[in-house]
Amino acid sequence: xxxxxxxxxxxxxxxxxxxxxxxxxxxxxxxxxxxxxxxxxxxxxxxxxxxxxxxxxxxxxxxxxxxxxxxxxxxxxxxx
Amino acid sequence: xxxxxxxxxxxxxxxxxxxxxxxxxxxxxxxxxxxxxxxxxxxxxxxxxxxxxxxxxxxxxxxxxxxxxxxxxxxxxxxxxxxxxxxxxxxxxxxxxxxxxxxxxxxxxxxxxxxxxxxxxxxxxxxxxxxxxxxxxxxxxxxxxxxxxxxxxxxxxxxxxxxxxxxxxxxxxxxxxxxxxxxxxxxxxxxxxxxxxxxxxxxxxxxxxxxxxxxxxxxxxxxxxxxxxxxxxxxxxxxxxxxxxxxxxxxxxxxxxxxxxxxxxxxxxxxxxxxxxxxxxxxxxxxxxxxxxxxxxxxxxxxxxxxxxxxxxxxxxxxxxxxxxxxxxxxxxxxxxxxxxxxxxxxxxxxxxxxxxxxxxxxxxxxxxxxxxxxxxxxxxxxxxxxxxxxxxxxxxxxxxxxxxxxxxxxxxxxxxxxxxxxxxxxxxxxxxxxxxxxxxxxxxxxxxxxxxxxxxxxxxxxxxxxxxxxxxxxxxxxxxxxxxxxxxxxxxxxxxxxxxxxxxxxxxxxxxxxxxxxxxxxxxxxxxxxxxxxxxxxxxxxxxxxxxxxxxxxxxx
Ligand SMILES: Cc1ncc(C[n+]2csc(CCOP(=O)(O)OP(=O)(O)O)c2C)c(N)n1
Ligand SMILES: [Mg+2]
Numbered sequence: 294x295x296x297x298x299x300x301x302x303x304x305x306x307x308x309x310x311x312x313x314x315x316x317x318x319x320x321x322x323x324x325x326x327x328x329x330x331x332x333x334x335x336x337x338x339x340x341x342x343x344x345x346x347x348x349x350x351x352x353x354x355x356x357x358x359x360x361x362x363x364x365x366x367x368x369x370x371x372x373x
Numbered sequence: 374x375x376x377x378x379x380x381x382x383x384x385x386x387x388x389x390x391x392x393x394x395x396x397x398x399x400x401x402x403x404x405x406x407x408x409x410x411x412x413x414x415x416x417x418x419x420x421x422x423x424x425x426x427x428x429x430x431x432x433x434x435x436x437x438x439x440x441x442x443x444x445x446x447x448x449x450x451x452x453x454x455x456x457x458x459x460x461x462x463x464x465x466x467x468x469x470x471x472x473x474x475x476x477x478x479x480x481x482x483x484x485x486x487x488x489x490x491x492x493x494x495x496x497x498x499x500x501x502x503x504x505x506x507x508x509x510x511x512x513x514x515x516x517x518x519x520x521x522x523x524x525x526x527x528x529x530x531x532x533x534x535x536x537x538x539x540x541x542x543x544x545x546x547x548x549x550x551x552x553x554x555x556x557x558x559x560x561x562x563x564x565x566x567x568x569x570x571x572x573x574x575x576x577x578x579x580x581x582x583x584x585x586x587x588x589x590x591x592x593x594x595x596x597x598x599x600x601x602x603x604x605x606x607x608x609x610x611x612x613x614x615x616x617x618x619x620x621x622x623x624x625x626x627x628x629x630x631x632x633x634x635x636x637x638x639x640x641x642x643x644x645x646x647x648x649x650x651x652x653x654x655x656x657x658x659x660x661x662x663x664x665x666x667x668x669x670x671x672x673x674x675x676x677x678x679x680x681x682x683x684x685x686x687x688x689x690x691x692x693x694x695x696x697x698x699x700x701x702x703x704x705x706x707x708x709x710x711x712x713x714x715x716x717x718x719x720x721x722x723x724x725x726x727x728x729x730x731x732x733x734x735x736x737x738x739x740x741x742x743x744x745x746x747x748x749x750x751x752x753x754x755x756x757x758x759x760x761x762x763x764x765x766x767x768x769x770x771x772x773x774x775x776x777x778x779x780x781x782x783x784x785x786x787x788x789x790x791x792x793x794x795x796x797x798x799x800x801x802x803x804x805x806x807x808x809x810x811x812x813x814x815x816x817x818x819x820x821x822x823x824x825x826x827x828x829x830x831x832x833x834x835x836x837x838x839x840x841x842x843x844x845x846x847x848x849x850x851x852x853x854x855x856x857x858x859x860x861x862x863x864x865x866x867x868x869x870x871x872x873x874x875x876x877x878x879x880x881x882x883x884x885x886x887x888x889x890x891x892x893x894x895x896x897x898x899x900x901x902x903x904x905x906x907x908x909x910x911x912x913x914x915x916x917x918x919x920x921x922x923x924x925x926x927x928x929x930x931x
Contacts, residue, residue: 307492307496307502310493310496311496314496314497315497318497349681352681353678353681353682356677356678356680357678359677359678360500360676360678362500362501362521362552362554362555365554
């Protein structure tokens with residue numbers, strides 16, 4: 294299963310590090326990660342594509358990512 | 374008013390009502406220590422002997438006081454020595470604020486003397502971390518650190534402060550921060566509560582499993598009231614051990630790998646499992662696909678990511694436990710579940726039979742369970758017990774009859790040997806109750822240097838060494854699962870009595886069963902720190918036991 298995750302977070306470099314750490318620990322394969330720091334509006338948009346997860350794992354993972362303090366919004370959708 | 378960053382840090386800590394700091398100084402945090410010098414009358418500093426001691430002491434303090442524990446260390450090795458304790462606090466949801474010094478911001482990334490990437494190292498094991506590189510940030514970030522550490526599911530926070538930020542001056546204004554994201558209040562709708570209550574009221578064989586969350590949310594009373602009203606048995610996890618006690622007729626013992634027979638076996642017979650402030654850890658569930666398969670699971674936890682993580686939940690409830698219990702209580706109906714409760718008693722009898730058999734076998738010997746039982750009797754169950762890790766831990770959890778709420782602490786999720794001695798320091802500072810550190814001969818030697826802290830601070834902590842001359846728990850596994858191949862688990866120990874004497878701490882060693890009670894009485898009576906070393910039966914095992922990978926109802930009685 295392939296999923297696209299969209300995140301809006303505080304404009305802090307550490308956010309991407311925290312997210313990658315979590316995927317690394319859970320052995321989740323990241324196909325793509327893209328972060329756009331927007332200095333003017335003071336937030337970042339992060340887009341991630343991951344694969345090989347079942348529904349339960351994606352839900353737990355999203356909830357765990359959402360515990361990252363700097364993250365303001367997160368949603369995901371199945372893309373394949 | 375212009376003050377240095379270091380002074381602003383101390384003022385910010387005072388604003389958070391910090392009373393004690395556990396720490397160890399060094400180059401990169403010297404400005405902070407210099408500022409602290411002028412505030413000694415307002416804030417206590419405990420100088421430990423190793424930074425691991427500081428962080429475990431802060432954990433012990435946090436768990437007993439239910440406030441964040443604070444530690445100070447220098448950069449580099451000072452900070453890396455904290456790592457085990459930070460990971461421990463993360464696993465066991467303990468609120469900590471660890472302040473680490475760092476090289477000046479102009480030197481970051483240059484491999485400067487005692488520079489380490491503290492943020493990089495601690496990111497996976499903290500609830501939040503942050504590096505302060507200019508003084509102006511201090512008031513806000515410190516407030517944020519305390520807020521995050523204690524709000525919702527507690528956890529450790531690391532704040533790394535570069536040396537220049539400690540020295541620079543700022544216009545200090547006190548700040549109090551709150552974070553919208555964590556501020557979410559519980560809203561349990563009436564309909565939902567009714568629906569949950571209906572499931573509970575109609576269940577025939579319900580079982581509560583009470584975890585650390587009961588203590589964190591201060592819900593001990595509500596738990597007891599709930600179980601008595603509904604007539605539902607309560608089992609506890611290792612961390613939930615002191616959340617209820619045998620005075621509640623519905624208390625049925627501990628679950629998990631070394632828990633009691635009845636609650637483990639009957640987990641698989643229950644038609645409803647109420648997980649209250651616990652996280653279905655593998656040491657609790659055993660083989661997952663054979664865990665509580667006949668039960669609907671209602672899981673009340675404040676951390677949404679725990680719902681459905683390990684077990685499929687019928688009804689996840691995102692709530693503070695105390696709030697939930699208070700609000701559901703009016704909808705709960707009393708129900709006769711005599712037969713179900715009787716089953717626990719029957720199975721408990723079986724466990725007792727095996728226990729008796731063991732007592733007979735070791736009639737003239739000192740076994741660890743006997744020592745803990747005696748300690749419990751003689752202290753009337755009214756002390757705080759800080760257990761280390763291994764057999765000693767399981768004996769302490771199982772055989773001390775805890776009468777005080779929140780009186781058992783130990784390292785659960787991480788299982789950190791060496792936890793108990795330093796954690797008992799924090800516990801003693803947080804409490805007027807008597808504190809007993811129960812520790813094995815192996816674990817004692819992992820943080821033994823903290824005897825120095827106990828000596829210097831004159832803390833009347835009672836240290837009970839259960840000396841079996843083995844890494845006992847590992848030896849037990851070797852005996853049971855590796856055909857008695859005792860591969861490197863025998864310990865040649867030093868003379869612990871002389872070591873205690875070296876620290877000017879009263880001490881006594883006992884070998885004979887007839888001395889046990891007499892010496893325990895002296896130990897308990899003493900108003901000073903005291904090391905009591907009890908030579909216990911070496912090849913003695915903790916039972917019942919669920920072998921790793923087995924189901925809860927495959928628990929072994931011998
Ligand atoms: C820091 C650390 N290293 C290793 C272990 C693995 N371990 C778990 S229990 C145990 C034996 C503990 O021996 P001791 O402290 O003498 O206690 P006993 O089991 O004999 O009561 C070991 C080595 C651990 N939990 N923590
Ligand atoms: Mg031992």
